[in-house]
Amino acid sequence: MVVMISVENLTKRYGGYTAVDDVSFAVRPGAVTGFLGPNGAGKSTCMRMMCGLTPPTSGTATVLGKPYAALPNPGRHVGVLLDASAQHAGRTGREVLTLGAMVMGIDRSRVDEMLDLVGLSESEASRRIRNYSLGMRQRLGIAHALLGDPQVLILDEPANGLDPAGIRWMRGLLRGYADEGGAVLLSSHLLHEIEVVADELVVIGRGSIVAQGTKAELMAASGTTVRTTDDAAFAGLLQQAGLGVTPTASGLQVEADPLAIGQVAARHGVVLTELRQASSAGLEEMFLQLTAYDAREEVAA
Numbered sequence: 470m471v472v473m474i475s476v477e478n479l480t481k482r483y484g485g486y487t488a489v490d491d492v493s494f495a496v497r498p499g500a501v502t503g504f505l506g507p508n509g510a511g512k513s514t515c516m517r518m519m520c521g522l523t524p525p526t527s528g529t530a531t532v533l534g535k536p537y538a539a540l541p542n543p544g545r546h547v548g549v550l551l552d553a554s555a556q557h558a559g560r561t562g563r564e565v566l567t568l569g570a571m572v573m574g575i576d577r578s579r580v581d582e583m584l585d586l587v588g589l590s591e592s593e594a595s596r597r598i599r600n601y602s603l604g605m606r607q608r609l610g611i612a613h614a615l616l617g618d619p620q621v622l623i624l625d626e627p628a629n630g631l632d633p634a635g636i637r638w639m640r641g642l643l644r645g646y647a648d649e650g651g652a653v654l655l656s657s658h659l660l661h662e663i664e665v666v667a668d669e670l671v672v673i674g675r676g677s678i679v680a681q682g683t684k685a686e687l688m689a690a691s692g693t694t695v696r697t698t699d700d701a702a703f704a705g706l707l708q709q710a711g712l713g714v715t716p717t718a719s720g721l722q723v724e725a726d727p728l729a730i731g732q733v734a735a736r737h738g739v740v741l742t743e744l745r746q747a748s749s750a751g752l753e754e755m756f757l758q759l760t761a762y763d764a765r766e767e768v769a770a
């Protein structure tokens with residue numbers, strides 16, 4: 470498999486606190502990889518280590534086969550958006566992009582193209598960033614990340630502050646970018662945001678990876694929900710057929726695809742009132758379960 474970003478056994482300790490604990494994953498071209506985890510899970514710390522901004526305690530992160538800091542003219546290869554508010558507040562959006570183009574040695578015409586792409590108008594581009602809304606800062610950050618026409622994008626919570634139309638626009642942009650062969654690593658603490666656009670998922674909780682795989686795999690892992698006129702009796706029949714069953718408030722959760730369950734029902738003449746592959750609800754349940762031990766919840770409890 471071609472790998473654009475490779476993270477191996479990455480660990481970061483701050484004093485006695487382990488913010489990132491032995492994290493490994495790979496990001497491939499032609500896909501959006503969602504980096505999902507609750508607040509404080511370690512996503513930003515990981516991404517900062519990938520971009521050479523925070524030194525790891527141990528482990529390695531490489532982009533296009535090299536540590537980020539060893540890439541010549543990195544902006545031409547990797548577009549990074551880590552903190553949309555980190556840009557110089559006194560500069561205008563256009564100035565930031567023009568400076569970026571100069572540093573990367575690319576044609577100034579690309580500045581207008583990017584402003585156009587992210588939907589910042591001429592008058593917005595000439596305002597100072599201190600007067601930008603969060604959504605405008607994110608758009609500018611995305612324009613800056615794309616300026617050098619990189620093969621890889623590393624974006625930390627780029628949807629923060631975008632309105633629903635802006636979020637949809639960004640999804641389309643990232644989808645198109647990946648479909649053309651680009652590799653995207655996109656972090657979020659919101660499952661839905663990631664789920665609609667990501668092909669691959671890396672789920673992190675308290676510094677450690679708790680699940681990773683394709684979205685389809687992770688969704689299949691959460692099984693199928695079924696309801697019948699007599700759930701308890703049907704649970705027994707499913708178990709006899711060798712299928713794992715867990716009763717839940719919303720019916721029976723079965724570790725099998727809908728076809729296998731339908732076949733058991735047909736064999737025994739059971740009436741199904743509901744049969745659906747766990748989709749977003751299943752993934753959400755998984756995300757909540759996987760991250761339920763987040764430190765924040767313990768403090769709140």
Ligand SMILES: Nc1ncnc2c1ncn2[C@@H]1O[C@H](COP(=O)(O)OP(=O)(O)OP(=O)(O)O)[C@@H](O)[C@H]1O
Pocket residue numbers: 483488506507508509510511512513514515657658
């Ligand atoms: N410089 C630092 N010194 C000490 N602790 C830090 C430092 N940077 C991050 N941490 C801690 O590491 C943990 C992970 O933080 P990080 O910002 O990576 O989480 P995150 O998953 O990006 O969260 P969010 O979704 O809230 O942005 C947090 O508990 C944070 O307080």
